[in-house]
Amino acid sequence: MAHRLLRSLRRTLLSPLSSHHETLIHHRQPSLSLRTRTYITEMRKSALEGNILRLLRNEIQYELDRSPPSQPLSKFDSFIVDERPGEQWIRLNKKFGENEEIKVEVTMFDGSVPVKKTGNVATEEDVKLHITLIVDIFKGEGSDVLEFVCSAWPDNIEIQRVFMRRRDQMVGLPYNAYMGPGFKELDDELQDSLYDFLEARGINDDLAVFLHGYMNNKDKTEFIRWMGTVKTFIEKK
Template identity: 25%
Template sequence: MLRRAFAGSDAALLWRSLARRSLSSGAASAVDSIILRSLKEHYLEVSKMTPPPKVNPPSPYAVVKGSLDLDGPVLRRSYKEEEISISVMRLSNILPSGADDEDGDDAISQLFLHVDVSKPGQKESLHFLCGLYPDAVGIHSVCLRPKVSESSGATNMTKYEGRMFQELEQKMRDGFHAYIETRGINEKLFPFLQAWLYVKDHRNLMRWFKNVGTFINEQKPA
C-alpha cells in the first residue's frame, strides 16, 4: 500500500505540460502548487492507513527506545555476560527494485537481520547477517568486527573476515545455527519485526511528504 501512494496521480502529466513552456515566475509557482497539492493528498491518504495489530517482541528481548525514528538496533537483550542487539531491514533494501515482488507490493515476508553479540572487555563483537522468514532463519555470514561504540566509522577493507559461510563444513554451520538459536534468534522474532518495519515505513513516508512540502513551500527571505 505504501508503494502505491503515488499511483494514479496526474502530477507527472501536468509537470510535463508546464515544463514545455518557459518557466517564468508564474509557471514556477504553478509547478510548486501542483507538487504541494499532490504531497498533501498523498500525506492524507497515507495517514488514513490502518496500522498492523500491536505485537510484542519475544521475551526477553526489549525494544530499543527511539528505534522507530533512528537507524540502528531495534531489539536488545542480555544473555549471561553478553549483550545481543538486532537490526533489521527489508529484502527490498538489498535486492534491485522488483526483485522481491513475488508476494505483492507490500509483502514484508523476507527480512535481513544484523545480529551483534558483544562481551565486556572485548573490542570486537561477533556479527551475523541472517535471513529471517515466517518459519525459518538462516545465516548468510559471520565475522568479527569492531563494536559500534568502539568503531570510528571507518572500515578496514584489508581485514580478513573468514570464509564464506556456505564454504564452512556442515558441523561448523550447524554449530553457528545452534549458537544463535540459544540466544533467541529464531522465527519467533518475525511477527514483531514485520509489524515494526511496517510502522517505520509508514512514519518515514509521512515524514518525507511533510519535509519535502516544507522545503518547497518555504519562502525566500526578502
C-alpha cells in the same frame, strides 16, 4: 508669413518634448516588461507549488485512510527496540546470561527475490522481501565481538557470515583481516549448532516475523513523514 513662423515655432517647441517623451517610453518599456515577466514567473511558481502541495496532501490522506501506521512497539520478547525515527534502520538490544550483551542492527527492506505462486488458473510471480541483520555479541568489557550477518525473510532467519572483530572496529573488516570461510562452507553440524546458538539468544524465526511486520509499519511511517517534511518546506515563504 505669420502662418509659416507659427508652424516653425511649434516644431521647435514640440520636437524636444516629443523626443523626450519617446525616450521615456523607450526606457519605461523594459521595466514594464520585466515586471510582467516577474509576475508571470511568480504566478507559475505559485501554481506549480500549489499543485505539489495538493498532491502531497492527497497522498498523505490516502495513506492515512487506507491503512494508517500504528505506534511502533518498544519491545519484542526480551529485546528493547530503538525505533530511530527518520532513519532507515533500527536497533535491538538485550542482555543474555551473566555477561553477554547482544546488539542487533536491522535495515529496512533492502532487497527481494521472486517467488512463483501457482494459482487455480495461472502461475503468477510474487516477491519475498529481504531484511539485513547484523548481530553483535559481546562478552564483558573490552571483549572482541562475535558478529553474524544474517538475512531475515518473512518467516525465517538465514545466516550469511560469521566472523570475529575487535570491539573498536567498525562493521566491515579491512581487506587484510581474515573473515573466516563462507557459512555454507562449514560443516553441516557446525552450521546447525550456530543456528542453535542464535536461537538460544532470541535470534530466531519469530524475530524474523516480528521484524517484517515492524518494518512494513516503519516503511509507511517514514514515507508519510517524508511527504510531510517536503510539504512543510514548500509551504515556507
